[in-house]
Structure formats: C-alpha cells, structure tokens
Amino acid sequence: MKKLVLSVFVLSSLLFAESATQTCKKCHPVIVDEFENSMHRNSTIYSDAIHKAVWDKHPLKAKDEYTCAKCHTPNAKNEEDAKEGITCVSCHTIKDVEVHANVNKNVYSKDAKTFYSEEPGREGEKVVYKKESSWFGMNTSSVGSPYHDIDYTNEKFYNAQMCMGCHSHRKNSNEFMVCETSKEGAKSKEENCITCHMPKVDGTATTIRQTQKHSFHGFAGTRKNPQMLSKHVEIDFKKSSGGFEITIDNKAPHDLMLHPLRVVELRVNLLKDKKATPLKTHSFARVIGNEEGPSMPWLANKVVVDTMLKANEKKSIKYDAALLSGDKIEVQLGYFVVNPKALKKLNLEENEEAQKFTVLKQQHFTVE
Ligand code: HEC
Ligand code: HEC
Ligand code: HEC
Ligand code: HEC
Ligand code: HEC
Numbered sequence: 001m002k003k004l005v006l007s008v009f010v011l012s013s014l015l016f017a018e019s020a021t022q023t024c025k026k027c028h029p030v031i032v033d034e035f036e037n038s039m040h041r042n043s044t045i046y047s048d049a050i051h052k053a054v055w056d057k058h059p060l061k062a063k064d065e066y067t068c069a070k071c072h073t074p075n076a077k078n079e080e081d082a083k084e085g086i087t088c089v090s091c092h093t094i095k096d097v098e099v100h101a102n103v104n105k106n107v108y109s110k111d112a113k114t115f116y117s118e119e120p121g122r123e124g125e126k127v128v129y130k131k132e133s134s135w136f137g138m139n140t141s142s143v144g145s146p147y148h149d150i151d152y153t154n155e156k157f158y159n160a161q162m163c164m165g166c167h168s169h170r171k172n173s174n175e176f177m178v179c180e181t182s183k184e185g186a187k188s189k190e191e192n193c194i195t196c197h198m199p200k201v202d203g204t205a206t207t208i209r210q211t212q213k214h215s216f217h218g219f220a221g222t223r224k225n226p227q228m229l230s231k232h233v234e235i236d237f238k239k240s241s242g243g244f245e246i247t248i249d250n251k252a253p254h255d256l257m258l259h260p261l262r263v264v265e266l267r268v269n270l271l272k273d274k275k276a277t278p279l280k281t282h283s284f285a286r287v288i289g290n291e292e293g294p295s296m297p298w299l300a301n302k303v304v305v306d307t308m309l310k311a312n313e314k315k316s317i318k319y320d321a322a323l324l325s326g327d328k329i330e331v332q333l334g335y336f337v338v339n340p341k342a343l344k345k346l347n348l349e350e351n352e353e354a355q356k357f358t359v360l361k362q363q364h365f366t367v368e
Contacts, residue, residue, distance in 0.1 A: 024088050027147065030203040032088075034218040040086040043072045047085065050261075050338060050354055053346040057296055071166040074106065092116055097156065097165040102175075106165035114149040118157040118194075125152045146208070160185065160192035167193070174301040178288065179260060182311050185253040196232060196252070197221065222257065222337060223353070230361045235331050237365035243320040246331055248309060256309040257335060260288045260297060261342060264309065264335045265357070270321055271328035282317050284308050285339065294341070327367040334359040 021041075025032040035041050045052040051072065060067055069076060074090045076082040092115035096107040109116075127150040156162040169180040185193050198215040205214035220228035233256070234249040246268060250256045257264055264284040269276045286308040288300040309315055338346065338354040348354040 031217045038219045039223050043085040094162045102171040104165045104168045116151050116154040122152040158189045160194045163193045176301045178297045182254045235363045245316045247316045249314045250309045254311050261338050263339045267332040269330040323367045329365045331363050333361045
C-alpha cells in the first residue's frame with residue numbers, strides 16, 4: 001500500500017514542470033545528493049567561477065556565442081536549462097560518440113525516457129516499463145523502473161567511451177591540441193574512467209529496489225573529492241649516495257592533470273631533531289602558449305613547457321641531503337587548480353579555490 005501511495009505521488013508530481021533532476025531525486029535520492037555537489041552539476045558560468053573567469057576573457061563572449069555549451073551545458077534549450085549544467089538525462093541518453101579531429105561529438109538518443117546504463121550480467125537486457133499494464137503491478141514485481149525504460153545493451157557504458165565525447169580532446173582554431181585525455185582509459189571493462197572516477201560506494205541506487213552499493217555520482221576529480229583518487233598515485237622513498245630519491249608513480253592511464261591551468265607540486269620536508277627544513281619544491285605542468293610565451297588556450301599554438309607526470313609514468317626526483325638514521329622525510333604531492341601565474345590575468349586573485357594548494361597524497365618516511 002505504501003508503494004502505491006508513493007507511485008501516485010510521483011505520477012502527479014511529474015505532471016508539473018520541475019527540473020528533471022528533482023524528478024530523479026524521488027527514486028534516486030543518494031545519487032542526486034552526490035551529484036548536486038559534483039563539477040558536472042556545477043559546470044556552468046553560474047556555478048563555476050573558474051569556468052566563468054576564462055569565458056569572460058574569451059573573444060566569443062562579445063558575440064555572445066557560448067560554444068562551451070556543447071560540453072558544459074549540453075542539451076540546454078534556454079538559460080534556465082543552462083543553469084542545470086550537465087544533467088542526469090544528458091549523460092544517460094548518450095547513444096554513441098562520433099570521433100573527429102578537432103573535437104568529438106555526442107550522439108544522443110531521440111528517446112528521452114530510455115536511459116542507458118551498465119550492470120554486469122544484464123548486458124543483453126532492455127527493461128521496458130509499460131504504464132498501462134504494470135503501473136499497479138509495481139507492488140508485486142520490481143523489474144524495471146516505474147518512470148523510465150532502461151537499456152543495458154550500450155557497450156560504451158561498460159568501457160567508458162561514453163565519457164569521451166566531452167573528455168577526449170580539443171583543438172583550437174590554430175589546429176593546436178589544447179588538451180587530450182588518453183584513450184587507454186576507455187578500453188577495458190575492468191578499469192576505466194568510470195571505475196576510478198565513479199567508484200562503488202555504500203548506499204542504495206534506488207529507493208524502490210534496495211542495493212548495497214551504487215556508482216559514486218559526485219565524480220571524484222581535481223575540484224571535488226580528490227582524496228578518493230589518491231590511491232592511484234604512489235610515492236616511494238629510497239636512500240642513495242649523497243642523498244635520496246622520491247619516486248612518484250602515476251597509475252592513471254592519462255597525464256596526472258589534464259587541464260592546462262593546473263600545476264602539480266612535490267613538496268618535501270626534512271625533519272632532523274624535531275626541526276623541519278623545506279627542500280626544493282618541484283613543479284609539474286603542461287604550459288601552452290605561443291611565440292610570446294604562455295597564453296590563453298585560444299591563442300596557443302605550441303607547448304611552452306611540459307613536465308607533467310605522464311600516463312602511467314614513474315618519475316624519480318633526486319635530493320642532495322646528508323641523512324642520518326632516525327631522520328624523517330615528509331612528502332606532499334599536491335596541486336593548484338589555477339596556475340598561480342595566471343591568477344591575475346583571470347581576475348581570480350580573490351578566489352579562494354583557485355589559489356588553494358590541495359594535497360592529493362601525503363606520506364612520511366623514516367631513515368633507517
Ligand atoms: C518512480 C521512481 C523513479 C524515478 C522518478 C526515476 N527512476 Fe531511475 N530507476 C528506478 C528504479 C526502480 C530503477 C531500478 C530498475 C532495476 O534495477 O530493474 C531505476 C534505474 C535507473 C537506472 C539504471 C540503473 C541500473 O540498474 O544500472 C538509471 C540510469 C536511472 N534509473 C536513471 C534515472 C534518471 C536519470 C531519472 C530522472 C530523469 C530517474 N532514473 C527517475 C526508479 C525511478
Ligand atoms: C557532456 C559532456 C561530459 C560528459 C559526457 C562527461 N563529462 Fe566529465 N566533465 C565535463 C566538463 C565540462 C567538466 C568540467 C566542469 C568544470 O570544471 O566546470 C567535467 C569534469 C569532470 C571531472 C573533474 C571533476 C573535478 O572535480 O575536477 C571528472 C573526474 C570527470 N568529468 C569524469 C567524467 C567521467 C568518468 C565521465 C563518463 C562517465 C564524464 N566525465 C562524462 C563534461 C563531461
Ligand atoms: C569538448 C568539450 C568541451 C568544450 C567545447 C569546452 N570544454 Fe571546458 N572542459 C571540458 C572538460 C571535459 C573539462 C574538465 C577537464 C579537466 O578537469 O581537466 C573542462 C574544464 C574546463 C575548465 C577548468 C575548470 C576547472 O575545473 O577548474 C575551464 C576553465 C574550461 N573548461 C573553460 C571552457 C571554456 C571557456 C569553453 C568555451 C570557450 C570550454 N571550456 C569548452 C570540456 C569542454
Ligand atoms: C557524467 C555522466 C553521468 C551523469 C551526469 C549521471 N550519470 Fe548516472 N551513471 C553514469 C554511468 C557511466 C553509470 C554506470 C556506472 C556503473 O554502473 O558502473 C551510471 C549509473 C547510474 C545508475 C545505476 C545504479 C548505480 O549502480 O549507481 C543510476 C540509478 C544513475 N546513474 C542515475 C543517475 C541520476 C539520477 C543522475 C543525475 C542526478 C545521473 N545518473 C547522472 C553516468 C552519469
Ligand atoms: C586508474 C584510475 C584512473 C582511470 C582509469 C582514469 N583516471 Fe582520471 N584521474 C585519476 C587520477 C589519480 C587523477 C588525478 C587526481 C585528481 O584529479 O584529483 C585523475 C584526474 C582526472 C581528471 C581531472 C584532471 C584535471 O586536470 O583537473 C579528469 C577530467 C579525469 N581524470 C578524467 C578521466 C577520464 C575521462 C578517464 C577515462 C578515459 C579517466 N580519467 C581514467 C585516475 C584515473
């Protein structure tokens with residue numbers, strides 16, 4: 001009886017215009033709550049100050065041609081839609097991804113009420129909900145969703161190629177590759193963009209069919225929930241003649257950071273007799289620009305400097321320091337979201353998040 005009341009409530013609320021995400025929340029509350037805080041939800045000029053700062057400098061702004069929409073506010077038909085950012089429906093209706101040299105393209109299915117999803121063991125299934133015959137049958141049968149159909153047959157949801165319409169690469173009008181995510185991460189079903197950035201976490205995927213776990217929809221990344229990714233980077237210490245070596249092992253199948261605004265830093269402190277001495281900080285970045293030096297992405301035609309940790313790269317950094325048994329080495333690997341050198345140009349000097357140094361991984365070693 002309880003479920004029947006719920007379904008009538010849901011049905012009637014669907015008759016009112018409300019954001020699709022709020023509709024999903026009735027049956028997927030855990031997922032929607034996570035999503036509200038993600039960068040996909042907050043990918044717009046209204047909710048991402050860093051995106052807005054770059055757009056404000058863009059030459060197309062004067063012409064009001066918001067070409068970023070393709071990825072930052074897909075499928076938005078008006079300004080109200082655009083404020084929603086990337087929505088549940090836009091991702092779950094990606095049918096295919098067309099590969100192009102400058103930028104890929106998402107192919108969306110025409111049917112806005114059938115959602116693609118992934119579930120091992122159900123690869124061949126299409127779950128169709130028939131309102132007339134089974135709406136009230138919901139009490140006895142929990143197959144499918146009483147709101148939408150589900151299509152489990154789309155391979156791109158298993159190997160994560162559905163992420164690659166927006167994330168693969170982008171060339172600017174100089175035919176210069178502004179950013180690129182290696183395709184290696186979107187090949188296997190066992191480890192890919194989805195398994196790392198949407199790991200299984202506790203909590204039910206729907207209120208109607210209880211599950212132990214669900215795929216994390218807060219999307220672990222640079223801006224949000226980076227601690228969920230720290231296990232994919234390893235730091236090691238080795239004593240060597242005249243000093244020591246710190247090794248960083250990037251287990252991600254792509255450059256550790258992908259956006260050209262980022263700067264990664266390795267910070268090392270030597271602790272001797274309770275006194276901490278900071279050693280030289282090493283920076284890792286892929287800076288793009290032109291003949292005049294670093295530039296905004298649309299003006300770039302070359303890589304100015306590229307020291308970024310590459311896909312699956314293991315990099316050793318040497319330090320000269322006389323070590324004694326009992327000394328401690330404190331290592332921090334972290335990053336700035338916006339290169340400190342670009343803060344002023346982007347008018348982000350007052351923005352806390354843009355200036356913050358985020359520690360991705362921290363480790364201590366004791367000299368034997
Ligand atoms: C009236 C309740 C209800 C509403 C509203 C609803 N869903 Fe669902 N949804 C379900 C149920 C129940 C399932 C589980 C079906 C199953 O496992 O057989 C489900 C499953 C799914 C799945 C696939 C899950 C899997 O097993 O992989 C996706 C994706 C999904 N919903 C997305 C959405 C989106 C996006 C919205 C909002 C536009 C939405 N749902 C609104 C009830 C609902
Ligand atoms: C419709 C385009 C689109 C699709 C599809 C898409 N993304 Fe994104 N993603 C974006 C945009 C745009 C941003 C940057 C938003 C911002 O920072 O303003 C982003 C940001 C991210 C981030 C960084 C988050 C952070 O906190 O820094 C991760 C991780 C990510 N996406 C993973 C994925 C994965 C995994 C998939 C596939 C399941 C995927 N994305 C599918 C457009 C997309
Ligand atoms: C082809 C898809 C695509 C297009 C078009 C696109 N972006 Fe993005 N953008 C992304 C993705 C994916 C990310 C996340 C990448 C990452 O975090 O490394 C992103 C991240 C960003 C970020 C970093 C935000 C942060 O999290 O700090 C900025 C700034 C940005 N985009 C600006 C723009 C602007 C301005 C435009 C339009 C002129 C634009 N983008 C067009 C896909 C796109
Ligand atoms: C950036 C793309 C993207 C967005 C946006 C997105 N999803 Fe998903 N979602 C996925 C992918 C990929 C999977 C399959 C992951 C898996 O099961 O391994 C998934 C799985 C699901 C599932 C399956 C159950 C589970 O195990 O988690 C449900 C339900 C769901 N999504 C609902 C939603 C709702 C509701 C929203 C909006 C609040 C949403 N999704 C937004 C990509 C997305
Ligand atoms: C083995 C795990 C792993 C896989 C697989 C993986 N990533 Fe990542 N990803 C990471 C780690 C680690 C980071 C860096 C830590 C952070 O951003 O906080 C990262 C960072 C990112 C970022 C943020 C970069 C930036 O500059 O802000 C995006 C966007 C992203 N990954 C997208 C993807 C996409 C798309 C795929 C699939 C093609 C993918 N990742 C596959 C582990 C993984």
